[in-house]
Amino acid sequence: MVTKTEGTTRILVVDSNERFIEKVTEILAGIETTVLDVKDGEALSLVQSAKPVAALINADYSGPSTGLELCQQVKALRQSMPVVLMFDREETSCDERAAKCGADNYLMRPIKTKELLFAVRSMLRLERLLADGEAAQRLTGEDAEDGKTSSLASLSVFMRFLELEIQRSCRYGFPLAVLSVGSDPLPDEVPENWARTLKQQLGQALGVTVSRTIRGIDLCTAITTHEMAVLMPHTDAEGAASAAERICEAVATQPYHFGRTRIQPTVSVGVGVVHGDKIAPGELLSSAQSRRMQATLTGGNHVRS
Numbered sequence: 001m002v003t004k005t006e007g008t009t010r011i012l013v014v015d016s017n018e019r020f021i022e023k024v025t026e027i028l029a030g031i032e033t034t035v036l037d038v039k040d041g042e043a044l045s046l047v048q049s050a051k052p053v054a055a056l057i058n059a060d061y062s063g064p065s066t067g068l069e070l071c072q073q074v075k076a077l078r079q080s081m082p083v084v085l086m087f088d089r090e091e092t093s094c095d096e097r098a099a100k101c102g103a104d105n106y107l108m109r110p111i112k113t114k115e116l117l118f119a120v121r122s123m124l125r126l127e128r129l130l131a132d133g134e135a136a137q138r139l140t141g142e143d144a145e146d147g148k149t150s151s152l153a154s155l156s157v158f159m160r161f162l163e164l165e166i167q168r169s170c171r172y173g174f175p176l177a178v179l180s181v182g183s184d185p186l187p188d189e190v191p192e193n194w195a196r197t198l199k200q201q202l203g204q205a206l207g208v209t210v211s212r213t214i215r216g217i218d219l220c221t222a223i224t225t226h227e228m229a230v231l232m233p234h235t236d237a238e239g240a241a242s243a244a245e246r247i248c249e250a251v252a253t254q255p256y257h258f259g260r261t262r263i264q265p266t267v268s269v270g271v272g273v274v275h276g277d278k279i280a281p282g283e284l285l286s287s288a289q290s291r292r293m294q295a296t297l298t299g300g301n302h303v304r305s
Contacts, residue, residue, distance in 0.1 A: 009032070009033050009034065009053050009124060010033070010034040010035075010036055010050055010051065010052040010053060011028060011033055011034065011035055011036065011052055011053065011054055011055070011056060011120060011123075012036045012038065012043065012046060012047065012050075012052040012054070012055040012056070012057075012074075013035050013036065013037055013038070013055075013056045013057075014038045014043055014055065014056070014057040014058060014061050014063075014067065014070060015037075015056075015057075015058040015061060015086070016058065016061060016062070016063075017058075021035070021037045024056070024116065025037070027113055027116055027117065028116075028117075028120060031117065031120070031121070033120065036050055036052055043055075043063075043070055043074070044070075044073055044074070044077060047074055047077050047078060047081070048077065052081070053081070053082075053123070053124060054081060054082040054083070054084070054120070054123035054124065055071075055074055055081065055082070055083045055084070056083075056084050056086065056119075056120070056123075057070055057071055057074075057083060057084070057085055057086065057103075058085075058086045058088075059071075059085045059086060059087050059088075059097070059098075059106075060087070060088050067085065067086075068085070068097060068100075068101045069101075071083050071085060071101040071102060071103050072101045072102055075101075075102040079102075082104045082105075082123040083102070083103050083104055084103065084104060084105045084106060084107060084119055084123060085097075085098050085101075085103045085105075085106040085107070086106070086107050086108075086109055086111065087106060087107070087108055087109065088109045089108075089109075094106055094108070095234050095235070095239070098217065098234075099215040099217050102217075103217065104123070104217055105119065105122070105123075105217065105233060105234070106234070107119055114171075115171075115172055118168060118171060118172070122164055122168065125164060152207055152211065152220055152221055152222055152228075153219050153220065153221045154221065155221050155222070155223065157221075158219055158220075158221035158229065158231060159281055159282075161219055161231060162178065162231055162281040162284070162285070163281045165231065165233050166274060166278075166279060166281060166284065169274050169275065169276055169277075170274075170276060170277065170278050172276075173275065173276035174233070174234055174275075174276075175234060175235055175236040175237075175239075175273060175274070175275045176231075176232070176233055176234070176235065176273070176274050176275070176284075177231075177232040177235040177236070177237070177239070177240035177243075177271060177272065177273045177274075178229060178230065178231055178232070178271075178272040178273075178284050178285055178287075178288045179229065179230040179232065179240060179243065179244055179247070179269055179270070179271055179272075179288060180223075180227065180228075180229055180269065180270040180272070180285070180288035180289040180291070180292040181206070181210055181227065181228045181229070181230065181244075181247055181267050181268075181269050181292070182226060182227040182228075182267060182268055182269075182270075182292050182293075182296060183202055183203065183206060183226040183227070183265060183266075183267055184265070184266045184267060184268055184296055184300030184301060185296075185300070186263070186265075202226070202256060202263075202265050203222070203224075203225035203226050205254075205256060205265075206226070206228065206251065206265075206267065207220070207222060207228060209247070209250050209251055209254060210228055210230065210247055210250075212250075213243075213246050213247050213250045214230055214232070214243065214247075215232070215243075217233060217234075218230055218231060218232050218233075219231040227289075227292075229285060229288070230243075235273075236273065236275065237271065237273045237305055240271045240273060240305070241271055241303055241305045244269035244271055244303040244305075245303055247267065247269055248266070248267055248268075248269060248301055248302070248303060251265055251266060251267045252264070252265075252266050252267075252301055266300050266301035267300075267301070268292050268293075268295035268296040268300050268301065268302050268303070268304070269292055269295065269302075269303045269304070270287075270288040270289055270290065270291030270292025270293070270294070270295060270303075270304050271288060271291060271303065271304065271305040272284045272285065272286075272287040272288030272291065273305075291304040291305065292304065
């Protein structure tokens with residue numbers, strides 16, 4: 001069954017609750033959005049034929065596929081299509097479950113009208129960013145210049161996402177974390193004439209390591225050749241510190257060989273967290289950077305929250 005309202009954009013909504021579908025249709029009609037209501041296993045065919053710009057999926061949906069499985073399948077078909085999962089009950093594993101299946105965000109039921117509208121508008125902004133040429137190259141890992149892949153966002157895209165997530169955190173009280181990850185000073189035995197080249201190469205390796213360590217819903221950017229920032233939605237101080245420790249460990253266990261010289265790089269990480277407070281994007285990033293510099297001064301290979 002497919003229910004359509006007159007609108008200029010299309011949102012795929014997967015849920016077994018007819019009353020919820022009717023309410024979502026009514027609400028989204030106010031922002032000229034078409035609702036594609038799926039109840040009989042046709043979600044994937046609609047993703048291909050109707051080309052919705054985003055999807056809102058009940059995690060507990062039980063059809064030919066569960067809501068979590070459907071999220072994975074949608075992302076496999078169209079990786080750049082934003083997907084938000086809806087959970088019926090609060091669980092500590094919601095964040096992990098959403099990240100594991102590739103969701104871009106999640107909401108808790110019951111969903112208030114303002115929260116639904118904000119989530120949908122955020123998905124539409126995300127879809128437009130991904131449709132933008134430069135942003136799409138950065139966020140999907142395509143580098144047009146040399147054909148290499150990268151999972152880093154441009155700094156401008158990162159700051160735009162950070163601003164959106166702070167607004168959502170301020171409105172709904174969701175936790176939000178930013179990590180500042182910086183290379184510690186090189187060992188004393190590194191020859192001075194090698195230092196500059198080595199720093200550049202270590203910076204590239206750092207980007208790969210950090211990108212492989214964080215979740216799929218996190219966003220990473222390079223501030224300089226030796227500093228990166230990570231945006232972590234729905235993450236509190238404890239979760240952010242745990243992620244930071246994993247990054248430190250991943251870097252510290254990967255030796256780097258420069259010619260015949262074996263270098264063991266380390267990083268320090270600063271953690272900035274907001275939980276419903278109004279703060280400027282630059283201020284939140286600066287707080288993480290300040291803590292990272294303090295961690296570096298304590299000897300490096302350290303996390304400062």
